[in-house]
Amino acid sequence: MQQYILSKKNQITLISGILIAVGFFSHFALGNAFLAEWSLIIASIFGVAPIAIQAYQALKVKVVSIDVLVTIAVIGAFLIQNFEESAVVTFLFLFGHYLEQRTLNQTRSAIKELTDMAPESALVQTEDGEFEEVDVDDVDEGDVLLVKTGGKVPVDGTVLTGEGYINEASITGESVPVTKTEGGEVFAGTILENGTIQIRADKVGEDTTFGKIIELVEEAQDSKSEAERFIDRFSKWYTPTVLVLAFIVWAITQNIELAITILVLGCPGALVIGVPVSNVAGIGNGARNGILLKGSEVINDFSSVDTIVFDKTGTLTVGNPEVAEKEVYGDNSEEALSYLASVEQESDHPLAKAVLANIGPVDTTPVDETDVVKGGGIVAQVNGHRVAVGNVALMEKEQVTLNKKAQKDVQRFEKNGNSLVLTAVDGELKVLMGIRDQVRPGVKQDLQNLKELGVKNLVVLSGDNQGTVDLVAKELGLTEAHGHMLPEDKSAHIEKLQKEGQIVAFVGDGVNDSPSLALADIGIAMGSGTDVAIETSDVVLMNSDFSRLPHALGLTKSTASNMKQNILIAVGVVLVLLASLLFSEWMNMSIGMLVHEASILVVIFNGMRLLKYRLRGDRYNVKTGVEEIETAK
Structure with a gap:
């Protein structure tokens, strides 16, 4: 009963x-x-x-x-x-x-979500050379596996034959698929978007990177x-x-x-309601401003954060590669762009969409004799012209001469962290494009607001190359920048910061971020991220609006302060009531009850002040949900 x-x-x-x-x-x-x-x-x-x-x-x-x-x-x-x-x-x-x-049960489904995403079967090569589908648990180290277009890589392994583009977002969090050729390393749980490869199983089951992600989430949540x-x-x-x-x-x-x-009289009515009303008002303000705060403990912990660690892609950056820089050489640029669009329409390269989006609607021409150059790009015949689209190595192979300006442009584009797409028509360079993930608009100011709110360290951890990460960190004024980070590396770095006595918040959006989200003192997920990241986190920025992060931190600081005020009011009233009852003659039950009710109203009204909280200089309109610039009041 x-x-x-x-x-x-x-x-x-x-x-x-x-x-x-x-x-x-x-x-x-x-x-x-x-x-x-x-x-x-x-x-x-x-x-x-x-x-x-x-x-x-x-x-x-x-x-x-x-x-x-x-x-x-x-x-x-x-x-x-x-x-x-x-x-x-x-x-x-x-x-x-x-x-x-x-909200205590919000994270319980995270492990199930992760395990549901894990590969369940694999195509294993039998003794007669054929491939047979087996349960992924039956795969042994050293087995040769076949992965087809659209399939999940079942184990961590090495590519033996074939070539393809693999989406490694579930492991590295990076949005651009990675080309995998013979000798390349692949990870369980990643998706082969194009191509067919055979791999050798190096790590299976719980030993895979994806298995470690699940294990890290479990350990972090338990800790x-x-x-x-x-x-x-x-x-x-x-x-x-x-x-x-x-x-x-x-x-x-x-x-x-x-x-x-x-x-x-000693029953602390105002104390009972004082903390919850502050929480309700703080959480309500957050909800109105696109912030989900998962409970009072989150508010207290978040208000004390002095270090915030960020994933890069989808967090500090938009997550969709775009053409950031472009140079056009010679005459007939429209014709060259038309040829480029014609070739890219036929391409399955992950950067093709960015190129086509930049060019926009143009008249295209049928493409003949397409030749995919391994590790270089594409060479095709378009309207009687030889069109080469790819990297610098392809241009060298096609004996395309880069003049001094083009060479300087290439160096500048690479220094700015771009992936290069060069286009040559009949051996002459016509177009140079630099493609990279763009920094979110307004992020630099948001990070400055975080510093003004007392955050001492701003750190970025990314699976991307160190050069690109350094550029983002330099542009945004971050304290630290670390590239080539796998999920376990991110978690280890967060543990290191915590052992140094720092109170760490982690901001991310991918499955690969969920161990770090769970391990950090405060996990903050972007609302457009995976369900696992959102469930594992303590705070969710709905609609992936990064500008809500400074508001969230300022709100939790105000809420934590408000809770302390209500506690002092409640305890103070009780002490006054008891002292008056014992040491004066005017205190009685009726007066005591009246004071009790008054104290409850006081803490309620004090807590309700949080509903109107707004960060100074906030660039977000609560009513319209549109960012704006507001003069600090």
Whole structure:
């Protein structure tokens, strides 16, 4: 029966709230004292049941929790027939617990989501040279596997034959598919977007990189024990003190009503509601501004963060490669761009979309005699012209001469972190394009806002090459930049920062980020990221709006401060009430109840101030959801 009642705590809270509303409505609107009284009596009985059970369970393990004090106070209020106080206290207590517990199960589905994404089968070469589909658990190290277009790589391995483009976003988080040729390293869980390859299984099962991701998430989640709430710590001495005080007063005065009055006045109604109302207001403000804060513990931890670690792609950058720089040489540039578009339409290269998007709508020409040059690009016949599209190595192979300007442009484009696409027509360079992932608009200012809010270290960890990562870090003014980082490397770096005493938040969006999101003191996911990243995280920036990050940090700092203010107000009121009851003659139950209700209103209104919180200079319009520049007030 106890477990059943505790399992229905949310329903009990709802019923209790409805009964209280009926009671007050009956009293003030209908003037029906009988209905009002019995509504509050039933609400009190319903509400106190789960609290009393929790108090009993706490006492069994020799812990005098705040549940014990609330239970005794409600019984005392019943004895003096103050049903309004007993009903309100139980409801506020239950509602506060509901608000804090409602998000604790958010991350439980993360492991299932990860395992669902893992490959389930593999094509293994048999003794007769044919390939047979088997369960991925039956693959052994050294087996030769076949991966076709659109298939998942089942193990970590080495390419033996074939060539293709593999999307490694699930491992490195990078958006641009990587070309894999003979001798290349592939990872389980990645997707072969184009081509056919045979690989040798080097690591299988839990030893694969993808298996390690799952393991890291499990370990990180287990290591994040729930921090003991301040109120629980406070109650370790507060609750016994009030109980002992009430007993001493009864023993000395033999006045049971006075003793019960001490218990009732000592019941921290404002303390019970003070923290939840701050949380509700803070979480509500976040929701209105595109920020999901998963509970009060997240607010407290986030407000203390001094180091923020970022994934690069999809977080600091947009995540979609675009043509960032372009140079056109010679005459007939429109014709050259038309030929380039004609070739790229036939190409499955991952950068082709970026090229076509930049060129826009043009008249294209049928392409003849297409020849894919391994590791170089494409050579084709277009309208009687020999068109070569690819990298510098292809231009050298095609004996295309780069003049001094073109050579300087190539060096400049490479220095800026671009992937190069050169186009030559009949042996003459016509177009040079530099393609890279673009930094999110406004990110530099957002990072500056984070620094002004007290963040000391801004770090970027990426699976991309070090040169590209350094360029992003230099452009944005980051403290540290580390490239070539696999998921386990990111997690190890976060652990290193934590061991140095830093309170770390990690911002990411991919499956590969989920171990780091779970391991960091605060995990922050971009809303357009994977479900796993969102479930594993503590904070979600909806719509992937990076500008919400400074607002989120400022909001949590204000919310944490607001909670402390409410706690001081609540405790201060209780101390004043008890002192007045014991050392003055003017304090009685009625005055005490009035002060209690007033203190509850004070902490509620104080908490509601958070609903209007807005970061100075915020460039986001809450009503329209559109970024704007606002003069700091």
